[in-house]
Amino acid sequence: MTAPALPQPRGVLSAAVVAALNSGDTALDSTVPPAVDPYGDDLQLALYVLYELHYRGFAGVPDELEWDPGLLALRRSLERPFLAALRRDVPQGTSAGEALDALLVEPVGHDDSSVSHHLQRDGELWQLTEYAALRSLYHLKEADPHAWVIPRLRGRAKAGMVAVEFDEFGAGRPEEIHARLYADLMDDLGLDTAYGHYLDRAPAVALATVNLMSLFGLHRALRGALVGHFATVEVTSSPGSRRMAAAMRRAGAGRAAQRFYDEHVEADAVHEQVVRRDVVGGLLADEPYLEPDIAFGVHATGLLEDRLGAQVLKAWRQQHSALRTGGAPLP
Numbered sequence: 001m002t003a004p005a006l007p008q009p010r011g012v013l014s015a016a017v018v019a020a021l022n023s024g025d026t027a028l029d030s031t032v033p034p035a036v037d038p039y040g041d042d043l044q045l046a047l048y049v050l051y052e053l054h055y056r057g058f059a060g061v062p063d064e065l066e067w068d069p070g071l072l073a074l075r076r077s078l079e080r081p082f083l084a085a086l087r088r089d090v091p092q093g094t095s096a097g098e099a100l101d102a103l104l105v106e107p108v109g110h111d112d113s114s115v116s117h118h119l120q121r122d123g124e125l126w127q128l129t130e131y132a133a134l135r136s137l138y139h140l141k142e143a144d145p146h147a148w149v150i151p152r153l154r155g156r157a158k159a160g161m162v163a164v165e166f167d168e169f170g171a172g173r174p175e176e177i178h179a180r181l182y183a184d185l186m187d188d189l190g191l192d193t194a195y196g197h198y199l200d201r202a203p204a205v206a207l208a209t210v211n212l213m214s215l216f217g218l219h220r221a222l223r224g225a226l227v228g229h230f231a232t233v234e235v236t237s238s239p240g241s242r243r244m245a246a247a248m249r250r251a252g253a254g255r256a257a258q259r260f261y262d263e264h265v266e267a268d269a270v271h272e273q274v275v276r277r278d279v280v281g282g283l284l285a286d287e288p289y290l291e292p293d294i295a296f297g298v299h300a301t302g303l304l305e306d307r308l309g310a311q312v313l314k315a316w317r318q319q320h321s322a323l324r325t326g327g328a329p330l331p
Helices: 012-023 041-052 063-067 069-089 096-103 115-121 125-139 155-168 178-188 204-217 220-251 255-286 288-317
Strands: none
Touching: 012 041, 012 069, 041 069, 041 204, 063 069, 069 204, 069 288, 096 220, 096 255, 096 288, 115 125, 115 220, 115 288, 125 178, 125 204, 125 220, 125 288, 155 220, 155 255, 178 255, 204 220, 204 288, 220 255, 220 288, 255 288
């Protein structure tokens, strides 16, 4: 398994992280400038790189740096403004049930703010290909961030979580692991399937959606938020995947590209019930005080997904690429 190369920096914070990983000198200043954009390219890339040390790492970077105190101190300093911005920008005072119920309301007619609605109705093959490259940063490690919550749950919540994750990881069949199915989708679209290959092309808004899972997953104190994120993914996946499967067929993508989404239409319709009844319900029965955190996880996920969708659709409507310039070429 080949680890990805370190990305090109996008500012002083990400440059310091990349330089430290290249040199091994991790005596970093963990002070984050107060004016830094918590959703911006520099902070999000720096966080993404530091989080990746807990996944597959980078070529030439020693595995031992995963728990380096200097890097962990900087990561914590970067997480604080990101988390503070999320708490500032999401709705307050809703229950977990209210937050999840809102996700079940499908718009009447066309939803001009939804990427999957756009792709189903008007999407072109180049747009589907761009979107697949963007989403590869998560889908090539699909379900991995959520697995961190398993040892932090017990009873009904743990059993439900493991049942859903078992399906995500192929139910014992390596060829059915969802990350593998996504690589097959990418191959059908002519994309490079190497893990992390399109990192340099991903804008900050896409990095933030992946960083959110890592932030929630790596902190036991945010286990409720991770369950909220997981529930949001499962509740919204089936209808969105149905639209994406239709978009792939309409655009003439290959059978593997269609299959990835077809699989999620069926599986996630079942997963939604397990997650709401057993994972969310079980966690609330054990730790009812985590309800605001579950709702926060739902709302934070929606916030970042909406930001990503708005940026992608704005670029496409202007017939521009939604990807950053430079980096790996697309077909």
